[in-house]
Amino acid sequence: MKLAQKMNDGMTTDSSTAIPSPADQSRALRDTLGQFATGVTVVTCRDAAGQPVGMTVNSFNSVSLDPPLVLWSVGRESLGYDAFTRGEHFAVHVLKADQQHISNLFAGRGADKFGQVHWRPGPDQVPLLDDCAAHFHCRLAQCIEGGDHTILLGEVLEFSASGGEPLVFHRGRYRALAGD
Numbered sequence: 001m002k003l004a005q006k007m008n009d010g011m012t013t014d015s016s017t018a019i020p021s022p023a024d025q026s027r028a029l030r031d032t033l034g035q036f037a038t039g040v041t042v043v044t045c046r047d048a049a050g051q052p053v054g055m056t057v058n059s060f061n062s063v064s065l066d067p068p069l070v071l072w073s074v075g076r077e078s079l080g081y082d083a084f085t086r087g088e089h090f091a092v093h094v095l096k097a098d099q100q101h102i103s104n105l106f107a108g109r110g111a112d113k114f115g116q117v118h119w120r121p122g123p124d125q126v127p128l129l130d131d132c133a134a135h136f137h138c139r140l141a142q143c144i145e146g147g148d149h150t151i152l153l154g155e156v157l158e159f160s161a162s163g164g165e166p167l168v169f170h171r172g173r174y175r176a177l178a179g180d
């Protein structure tokens with residue numbers, strides 16, 4: 001892979017000069033992608049045994065209003081991978097600024113996540129977390145292979161917003177929005 005990249009020290013490195021290792025390239029790409037500030041969501045579903053499954057996600061984005069479509073991507077290594085890619089429904093919860101602990105909880109691998117938050121069964125039994133800025137209940141419309149992740153396209157069936165300051169993720173850290 002030829003990856004020209006502007007390094008932090010201002011040097012441009014490409015295949016005609018020193019070739020960074022794949023690990024260095026991967027780290028540089030990850031750091032550069034991290035310049036893009038996002039919100040933070042928790043996506044939930046049920047696994048084949050009916051157990052609640054959830055994970056923290058910042059790849060969420062809007063796709064289309066007509067029909068109403070959203071997307072996010074799940075890593076192949078995620079313990080919830082099968083549940084999300086084989087399930088029929090999922091719910092996306094937009095976290096508020098004071099819900100960093102929920103983001104950390106659902107970013108933990110296989111932890112007892114649902115024993116530590118307030119939630120209820122929503123439509124199609126999909127777990128709905130209490131007190132988030134917004135949620136979208138979706139039908140899984142399509143899975144699209146995307147390298148080490150799979151992109152999930154969801155048709156929005158139901159949604160609501162209660163608002164509040166959002167939790168923001170930027171350069172690997174949680175941030176607050178600057179005041180108006």
Ligand SMILES: Cc1cc2nc3c(=O)[nH]c(=O)nc-3n(C[C@H](O)[C@H](O)[C@H](O)COP(=O)(O)O)c2cc1C
Pocket residue numbers: 040054055056057058059060072073074075076077078079080081103106107108109110111169
């Ligand atoms: C802010 C933040 C955003 C994340 N976004 C994603 C994402 O979009 N897709 C993904 O697969 N993992 C994402 N992760 C990592 C997962 O939350 C993490 O791998 C989690 O352990 C997965 O849970 P599981 O392995 O129990 O399914 C994110 C983590 C954090 C902290």
